[in-house]
Amino acid sequence: MKPSIPKGTRDFSPQEMVRRNYIFDTIKKVFQLYGFLPIETPTMENMETLMGKYGEEGDRLIFKILDSGDYLKDAPTEDYFKEIGLDVGGFAEMFNELKSKGQTEIPLSKLINPKTLLPAISEKALRYDLTVPFARYVVQHQNEITFPFKRYQIQPVWRADRPQKGRYREFYQCDADVIGSNSLVNEVELVQLIDDVYSNLGLPVIIKINNRKVLSGIAEVIGEADKIIDITVAIDKLDKIGVDGVNKELTEKGIGVEALNKLQPLINFTGTTQEKLDFLKTLLAASEIGLKGIAELEYIFKTLSQTSNLKSQIELDITLARGLNYYTGAIIEVKANAGTLTGSICGGGRYDDLTGIFGLPNVSGVGISFGADRIYDVLNELNLFPESVAASTKLLFVTFGEDEQNYCLPLLAQVRKAGINSEIYPDSKAKMKKQMSYADDKKIPFVVIVGSDEMETGMLSLKNMASGEQTKTKIEDIINTLK
Amino acid sequence: MKPSIPKGTRDFSPQEMVRRNYIFDTIKKVFQLYGFLPIETPTMENMETLMGKYGEEGDRLIFKILDSGDYLKDAPTEDYFKEIGLDVGGFAEMFNELKSKGQTEIPLSKLINPKTLLPAISEKALRYDLTVPFARYVVQHQNEITFPFKRYQIQPVWRADRPQKGRYREFYQCDADVIGSNSLVNEVELVQLIDDVYSNLGLPVIIKINNRKVLSGIAEVIGEADKIIDITVAIDKLDKIGVDGVNKELTEKGIGVEALNKLQPLINFTGTTQEKLDFLKTLLAASEIGLKGIAELEYIFKTLSQTSNLKSQIELDITLARGLNYYTGAIIEVKANAGTLTGSICGGGRYDDLTGIFGLPNVSGVGISFGADRIYDVLNELNLFPESVAASTKLLFVTFGEDEQNYCLPLLAQVRKAGINSEIYPDSKAKMKKQMSYADDKKIPFVVIVGSDEMETGMLSLKNMASGEQTKTKIEDIINTLK
Numbered sequence: 001m002k003p004s005i006p007k008g009t010r011d012f013s014p015q016e017m018v019r020r021n022y023i024f025d026t027i028k029k030v031f032q033l034y035g036f037l038p039i040e041t042p043t044m045e046n047m048e049t050l051m052g053k054y055g056e057e058g059d060r061l062i063f064k065i066l067d068s069g070d071y072l073k074d075a076p077t078e079d080y081f082k083e084i085g086l087d088v089g090g091f092a093e094m095f096n097e098l099k100s101k102g103q104t105e106i107p108l109s110k111l112i113n114p115k116t117l118l119p120a121i122s123e124k125a126l127r128y129d130l131t132v133p134f135a136r137y138v139v140q141h142q143n144e145i146t147f148p149f150k151r152y153q154i155q156p157v158w159r160a161d162r163p164q165k166g167r168y169r170e171f172y173q174c175d176a177d178v179i180g181s182n183s184l185v186n187e188v189e190l191v192q193l194i195d196d197v198y199s200n201l202g203l204p205v206i207i208k209i210n211n212r213k214v215l216s217g218i219a220e221v222i223g224e225a226d227k228i229i230d231i232t233v234a235i236d237k238l239d240k241i242g243v244d245g246v247n248k249e250l251t252e253k254g255i256g257v258e259a260l261n262k263l264q265p266l267i268n269f270t271g272t273t274q275e276k277l278d279f280l281k282t283l284l285a286a287s288e289i290g291l292k293g294i295a296e297l298e299y300i301f302k303t304l305s306q307t308s309n310l311k312s313q314i315e316l317d318i319t320l321a322r323g324l325n326y327y328t329g330a331i332i333e334v335k336a337n338a339g340t341l342t343g344s345i346c347g348g349g350r351y352d353d354l355t356g357i358f359g360l361p362n363v364s365g366v367g368i369s370f371g372a373d374r375i376y377d378v379l380n381e382l383n384l385f386p387e388s389v390a391a392s393t394k395l396l397f398v399t400f401g402e403d404e405q406n407y408c409l410p411l412l413a414q415v416r417k418a419g420i421n422s423e424i425y426p427d428s429k430a431k432m433k434k435q436m437s438y439a440d441d442k443k444i445p446f447v448v449i450v451g452s453d454e455m456e457t458g459m460l461s462l463k464n465m466a467s468g469e470q471t472k473t474k475i476e477d478i479i480n481t482l483k
Numbered sequence: 484m485k486p487s488i489p490k491g492t493r494d495f496s497p498q499e500m501v502r503r504n505y506i507f508d509t510i511k512k513v514f515q516l517y518g519f520l521p522i523e524t525p526t527m528e529n530m531e532t533l534m535g536k537y538g539e540e541g542d543r544l545i546f547k548i549l550d551s552g553d554y555l556k557d558a559p560t561e562d563y564f565k566e567i568g569l570d571v572g573g574f575a576e577m578f579n580e581l582k583s584k585g586q587t588e589i590p591l592s593k594l595i596n597p598k599t600l601l602p603a604i605s606e607k608a609l610r611y612d613l614t615v616p617f618a619r620y621v622v623q624h625q626n627e628i629t630f631p632f633k634r635y636q637i638q639p640v641w642r643a644d645r646p647q648k649g650r651y652r653e654f655y656q657c658d659a660d661v662i663g664s665n666s667l668v669n670e671v672e673l674v675q676l677i678d679d680v681y682s683n684l685g686l687p688v689i690i691k692i693n694n695r696k697v698l699s700g701i702a703e704v705i706g707e708a709d710k711i712i713d714i715t716v717a718i719d720k721l722d723k724i725g726v727d728g729v730n731k732e733l734t735e736k737g738i739g740v741e742a743l744n745k746l747q748p749l750i751n752f753t754g755t756t757q758e759k760l761d762f763l764k765t766l767l768a769a770s771e772i773g774l775k776g777i778a779e780l781e782y783i784f785k786t787l788s789q790t791s792n793l794k795s796q797i798e799l800d801i802t803l804a805r806g807l808n809y810y811t812g813a814i815i816e817v818k819a820n821a822g823t824l825t826g827s828i829c830g831g832g833r834y835d836d837l838t839g840i841f842g843l844p845n846v847s848g849v850g851i852s853f854g855a856d857r858i859y860d861v862l863n864e865l866n867l868f869p870e871s872v873a874a875s876t877k878l879l880f881v882t883f884g885e886d887e888q889n890y891c892l893p894l895l896a897q898v899r900k901a902g903i904n905s906e907i908y909p910d911s912k913a914k915m916k917k918q919m920s921y922a923d924d925k926k927i928p929f930v931v932i933v934g935s936d937e938m939e940t941g942m943l944s945l946k947n948m949a950s951g952e953q954t955k956t957k958i959e960d961i962i963n964t965l966k
Contacts, residue, residue: 003532003619003841006607009525011620013627014634017521033899035876035906037925038500042492042653043526043609043639044546049486063527066547066605068643122549124489126526136486137494144496146924148909151497156526160551170525183909185888192896307892358486393518405668409790413675416516423518426631426666441629442520 008161008169015390022389023201023372023379024154027174030196034189036152036176041133044124051125053132053357061160063126126158130175130369131354138179139358147180147363166343166377177367179354184296186366187330187350188303191314194334194346194368199311201375202384204337205345206313210320211297212327212349214280217290218266218318221283222259231255232321235267239319243267266318273301273316280318296329313337328352332368336378345378346370394482395422396444398435402428404450411448411460411475418479439465446482491644491652498873505872506684506855506862507637510657513679517672519635519659524616526639527607534608536615536840544643546609609641613658613852614837621662622841630663649826649860660850662837667779669849670813670833671786674797677817677829677851682794684858685867687820688828689796693803694780695810695832697763700773701749701801704766705742714738715804718750722802726750749801756784756799763801779812796820811835815851819861828857877965878905879927881918885911887933894931894943894958901962922948929965
């Protein structure tokens with residue numbers, strides 16, 4: 001058997017791990033800088049916590065876990081078979097009928113309805129995102145939590161998507177949310193936080209901001225308030241399918257010519273943020289909710305410009321909808337402003353009733369989610385991982401025999417005591433060449449070579465693997481150099 | 484519906500998270516100090532990678548994942564039903580028979596054999612430990628790996644154990660292994676590493692060491708070489724069931740009186756490490772494998788004493804077997820030397836053929852595994868978490884209105900720029916009391932209070948929440964104080 005891993009999953013090598021940890025650590029540090037505290041939730045959630053929260057497609061993509069032990073104990077009874085028309089007689093009849101048609105294989109799915117079987121054999125499932133478990137957490141622990149609750153969470157999630165390039169069945173999400181505060185200061189801070197993360201990573205980005213209330217206002221003034229979802233889904237695709245594509249889709253969804261005409265100046269509008277806001281104010285003058293959305297956007301842009309010197313480009317993008325219908329206020333999306341990878345590398349927004357599904361209504365929250373895998377791909381393409389981010393120890397002791405090894409072990413302990421990541425080649429009888437190529441392969445920058453000479457004098461041979469330079473020096477000096 | 488999580492799983496609050504991260508970070512730092520590099524493997528492994536590796540009990544405790552999509556597509560066929568005596572006729576007959584006996588509910592398990600159903604509906608499972616996935620990783624990536632390969636891995640594992648106090652269905656393991664080196668230097672280094680981890684955590688421990696070859700030697704010289712497993716399993720329980728209990732169990736397993744008598748001095752022996760080694764040398768003089776084990780132990784103890792100043796107590800314990808039959812050389816176990824919790828908090832050993840099961844024979848490895856949950860419980864009981872390990876930001880801005888908030892936002896940006904974790908209470912209209920109790924609940928040590936006075940003068944009120952002391956000071960001084 002050739003060992004392998006499931007489709008859509010990955011092993012991470014030391015090299016990949018240190019680069020991934022660099023991303024996670026950068027995000028974590030900034031989360032903490034802004035007062036977010038970590039939580040973790042279990043990998044497995046109860047089925048009813050997850051099902052029905054992500055739409056029909058989502059339900060299908062949730063990985064279900066077989067009950068342990070006798071997982072068929074709650075399987076369908078005879079009553080159930082009768083109910084679906086497969087009573088005792090029915091069974092035999094069905095079998096005979098199938099046989100008479102020359103069918104020799106009778107799939108079990110003809111006997112059992114998977115929809116009915118599932119609850120009988122599976123009551124747990126793998127986390128599908130971090131938002132729903134967070135909502136569950138907040139409701140379950142509401143009496144222990146101080147609101148507003150600023151939490152971050154960096155954990156993997158699982159989706160039974162068809163695996164394809166850049167899309168995995170197991171991947172990490174890095175979420176920060178504030179729950180229990182309506183203040184728009186939170187939106188301002190999240191934009192600053194995003195800016196900090198990407199400037200720490202050295203990646204230029206564009207942060208796009210919109211507001212769901214503005215989208216509602218637009219739907220209202222063009223007389224299609226009930227088609228808000230169709231409208232936002234369509235104009236969200238502007239980037240991909242162009243103006244004509246958007247208009248075609250809107251028409252297909254039953255948006256009339258008059259409404260479509262009213263929409264055109266909006267879709268095509270370009271200009272500064274202030275020009276966009278002014279334009280929107282005129283257009284949405286008759287829509288209360290639309291004006292509220294504009295006021296929110298104005299506050300966010302004004303406060304950002306007065307408060308901080310963002311390194312990122314920031315843009316009001318009224319075509320931004322992110323297809324997520326639970327956003328009720330701000331909508332945020334981030335894309336790299338360099339390289340060829342165009343996918344979103346961070347997104348989020350405000351949702352007014354996240355915990356309602358678990359029985360705690362009217363708690364507003366706003367949050368963002370970083371996609372570590374896409375950030376990795378972008379940094380990789382642009383060569384933005386710092387050189388210092390390398391999977392390596394700093395120093396290797398190379399020896400020519402057991403005596404030399406015994407001589408080196410206390411020195412190694414000394415080096416480690418100084419906090420320098422270091423190791424000794426464990427097999428003292430290994431050839432010099434083998435030991436040196438071990439250092440090469442592991443990209444260890446310094447090697448101490450110890451033979452009988454070195455043991456006598458205490459002057460060790462220190463080799464810089466990059467320059468090839470070799471010097472004789474004392475262990476104390478090596479420690480001072482590498483510390 | 485009251486939200487809940489599956490039995491045996493846990494949510495971790497910010498307070499618990501920072502303490503857990505303190506443990507993980509300490510272990511990680513020492514792993515790296517010793518030249519171990521991180522890898523990660525997927526949460527889901529193919530069923531055949533895991534099944535049969537942990538014994539029958541283990542197979543049962545592995546969490547299986549339902550195939551996504553049409554998971555019944557490969558379900559048993561008619562042929563299978565015939566094979567188990569449930570052919571087309573049989574179905575109806577069985578139903579009728581059950582009905583005639585007054586049974587109205589027919590469990591599906593009567594129709595389907597779970598053992599046959601399982602492979603048809605589940606081909607993936609959750610990681611059960613880190614050792615088997617590591618072996619799979621090494622074989623799968625053997626051409627990319629430089630041997631000896633020193634890897635560490637800190638990830639959760641899942642077991643469908645019956646949940647009970649201190650035992651969870653999801654828990655973290657922290658493993659370090661060297662694979663591809665026979666040198667006993669690795670054993671020496673692992674003991675030093677363990678000592679470093681626990682002294683960094685401030686926890687006094689006892690490190691017990693044994694050698695499987697010595698156990699084999701003992702079984703050999705008492706004339707019961709083929710009962711080595713029974714013997715080690717029994718004497719491993721000495722701590723729990725005492726000498727009489729061990730002898731009783733050995734007798735039940737068919738160990739004769741003569742062999743039992745030969746074993747007594749061994750079980751009862753106490754003394755220094757050297758006395759134990761000398762005693763073993765006499766006892767095992769006739770056993771080649773036994774003497775080899777003694778030589779290995781001698782090397783390890785001698786090299787440890789010559790190389791480093793261990794803070795931990797170290798003990799040769801010939802009753803140590805850890806019940807794990809894949810160890811072939813060193814066996815290591817660590818227990819806290821303080822407090823009431825007696826469980827093992829680290830364990831490991833050498834295994835000569837870990838990757839053989841995946842087709843790469845004769846690769847020797849030695850490794851250890853830290854149990855983060857037990858370490859947490861011990862540190863908690865002994866109050867050993869440093870005070871600095873607290874889930875908290877350092878500074879909160881408290882304001883009395885929107886103007887004050889706007890005034891503070893650039894100051895907050897300045898404080899964060901200096902790397903100080905800080906936040907502002909987002910709702911500027913919240914009462915002072917509410918904002919202060921937010922700081923209290925979150926254990927934020929410093930609060931800046933800004934009203935109209937402070938805005939005029941630039942002299943901010945800094946309150947030390949622990950002492951209650953309040954001073955007027957500039958933002959630059961606050962930054963210098965907290966940095």
